[in-house]
Amino acid sequence: MIVKRWITEGNVDKILLTAERGDVFGEMAFVDYGLRTATAYAEVDSMIRCLSRNTFNSFCEKYPNAGAKALDNLLRILTLRLRATTESYVDAVQYNVQVSGTESLGFQHLITSSMTVEVLLTSGASIYGTVVTVEKSEAGFQIILRQPKGGLIMTPYHAIACIYFDADKK
Incomplete structure (x- = not known):
């Protein structure tokens, strides 16, 4: 059978x-x-x-x-x-x-390659930048992006709906 x-x-x-x-x-x-x-x-x-x-x-x-x-x-x-x-x-x-080859898409690769990402937030807004680091704080995990003009944006994971890789090639 x-x-x-x-x-x-x-x-x-x-x-x-x-x-x-x-x-x-x-x-x-x-x-x-x-x-x-x-x-x-x-x-x-x-x-x-x-x-x-x-x-x-x-x-x-x-x-x-x-x-x-x-x-x-x-x-x-x-x-x-x-x-x-x-x-x-x-x-x-x-x-x-x-x-x-997707093992290379980890955050460490994103940090070292300076790849531009688009982060779609749960609010519907989008932010762009390169991943500087991913940190754990008392509030949970957060991703820190460097914006094209040089500013830094800290975004908690719970606010992220989606991350688009290679956003500069859109």
């Missing part, structure tokens, strides 16, 4: 799980009463047993200790799969950062 999810970007089927005899799948929808997030396909003749949540709840009422153990095992499976998904996600992000 293979469990796949269609990924629109790239038009591919991503195999999430190749189930072996006795494996469980569909645990997320079972636990949170939600919709399925993937589709299961049998590659060979298979016998699949389906356990509805209503049947499981009735079983738990009749056999609470066994129901608790079954739910504990199901949550353990869910947690193991979530950990694997998290590791895959982190690996993908790190890979994309390395390949795209």
Whole structure:
């Protein structure tokens, strides 16, 4: 049994799980009463047993200790799969950062390269300048920009809606 999810970007089927005899799948929808997030396909003749949540709840009422153990095992499976998904996600992000070169867009790079940025504030106003430093104060973090005419502007992070890089090439 293979469990796949269609990924629109790239038009591919991503195999999430190749189930072996006795494996469980569909645990997320079972636990949170939600919709399925993937589709299961049998590659060979298979016998699949389906356990509805209503049947499981009735079983738990009749056999609470066994129901608790079954739910504990199901949550353990869910947690193991979530950990694997998290590791895959982190690996993908790190890979994309390395390949795209975006690790060089950190604030230290902005400070040393004197790149002009546009900071869009939550008020809707914009300020332009080069990043001088990013500091932590009692009020939180703030970014300090040097304006084209030489003045400095200190802006707290909570007031920043967006930062546009390479603003002088607009």
